[in-house]
Amino acid sequence: MHHFHDRPGPPGLELWCEEVPLSRIADAVGTPVYVYASATLAHHYAVFVRAFAPRDVSVAYAVKANSSLAVLATLARLGAGADTVSEGEIRRALAAGVPASRIVFSGVGKTDAELAFALDAGVSEINLESELELHRLAAIAADKGVRATVALRVNPDVGAGGHAKITTGSDENKFGVSASEVERLYARACALPQFDVAGLACHIGSQITEFAPLRAAFAAMRTLVERLRAGGLPVRRLDLGGGLGVPYGDAPPPPTPADYARAVLDTVGDLEVELAFEPGRLIVANAGVLLSRVIQVHTRPSGRRFLVLDAAMNDLLRPALYDAHHAIRPVRTPEPGAVERPYDVVGPVCETGDTFARDRRLPDLAAGDLVALMTAGAYGASMSSEYNSRPLVPEVLVKGADYAVTRPRPSYEEMLGRERRAPWLG
Known part of the structure; x- marks a missing residue:
């Protein structure tokens, strides 16, 4: 579900975000621009949490999906925590009002400085992804005289996702501890005075649209919990990550959060553990569009038409990086029966x-027309860049009939002013 819909507006129907016409935002802010619907963020978060009711679960939003402070603050007010993978993301979550007690720190390549920062910040959990990281964190915690709450991230050798580059749970991927190492490393962590070992975590991929790999991963985690407990080791938390897919374009709809919750509870619901999740794309993807204006329509002698937009791959990288599909909608709704052509x-x-x-x-379509690239709220602005010296794309948050620019488009002077010449270049 999303809150982008057609409404009457001269000279005809056009696309609105909540109670604001997208054309108004384009005229005021310029294009390209990301536009997010607060109502969609709130709805998707509530749907995910309610799917597990009456059971309470911990939900830490995956900041990497969309790290806008406005988006984070919106979710923080709803009670969401934050799943972070860098010091910068921890700082963003804190700045947006997410309490440290609801921040999880994951990632396969945490530096010593980042681990130290996470301890100083008092994050709720650090997910250990290797034996080396386990010993590095223990040494840092000992030096600081603090005790770290940790979980062991498991690689269950169950890969899944919408593209090979977003599969994270296979033994060929860089993430997590192999299942064969879990019992030894978990026991080692429990024996160290620097650690309060909370449990296990896993995350097998992103944009998962079928249940078989999810159920296999859940079953593998259940087996590990049972084996650890049989060995006398406590496991109070089970973090099953995120990864549930969203509908892009005309693809078959993925499982719903309710379907996902049933699969989780059917598999591990009786383990008497605290259940934690890290949804990202599921919360923000349909909450955002990339609004762009047509520069020109270029037609080759062969008849091939190129619709040239003012948005580019530096603004939305997913199609170039993953061959990802985004529905493209004219902001001004075409007349019924309008002829469509391939572009x-x-x-x-x-x-x-x-x-x-x-x-x-x-x-x-013609020069000056507006189009919206749909389902662009996840991994859009957070992956954008200034490639080709194009100013970073701005972001706008809508709430009802109000909207605010939450990341302004920098001027060329601001963009160039961040750099310095070497002294010998004058």
């Missing part, structure tokens, strides 16, 4: 990979 929808960056879609059927 290659591209940006202005000097890369053939700067392509959002090939042979996408769309109604006739």
Whole structure:
């Protein structure tokens, strides 16, 4: 579900976000621009939490999906925690009002400085992903004279996800401790005075649209919990990560949060553990669109049409990086029965990979028309860059009939002013 819908507005129907026409935002802020619906963020978070009712679960939103302070603050007010993978993300979560007691620190390559910062900040849990990291954190905690709450992140050798580059649970991936090492390393962590060992964590991938790998991962985690307890080791928390997919375009709908909750509870619901989850894409993907304006329509002698937008791969990298599909909608709704033509929808960056879609059927469009790339709230702005010296794309948050620019577009002077010449260059 999302809160982008067609409403009457001269000269006809057009696309709105909640109670604000997207054309108004485009005129005021310029394009390209990300637009987020507060109502969608709130709805998706509530749907996920309610799916487990009456059981209480811990939900730490995966900051990497969309690290906007405004988005984080919106979710923090709803009670969400934060799943973080860098010192910067911890700092963002804290700045947005997420209490340290609801922040989880994950990631396969945490530096000593980041681990020290996490301890100083008092995050609720640090997920250990290797034996070396276990010993490094123990040494840092000992030096500080503090006790760290930790979980062991398990690689259950169950890979899943919408693309090989977002699969994280296979033994070929870099993440987590192999299942064969869990009992030894868990016992070692429990024996160290620097640690309060909470339990186990796993995350097998992103954009998962089928249940078989999820159920296999849940079953593998159940087996590990039972084996650890049989060996006399306490396990009070089981973090099953995130990864549940969202509908992009015309693909079959993924399982719902209610379906997901049933699969979790059917598999591990009787273990008497605190259940924790780290959804990201599921919360924010449908809450955002990338609003763009057509620069020109370029037609080759062969008849191939290129719809050239002012948005580019540096603004939304997913199609170039993952061959990801995003629905593309004209902001002004075409008349019923309008003829559709195939377009290659591209940006202005000097890369053939700067392509959002090939042979996408769309109604006739012309220079100046607005289009919205849908389901762009996750891994859009958070992966954007200034490639080709294009100013970073701005972000807007909508709530009802109000909207606010939450990340302004920098001027060229601001962009260039961050750099310095070497002294010998004058």
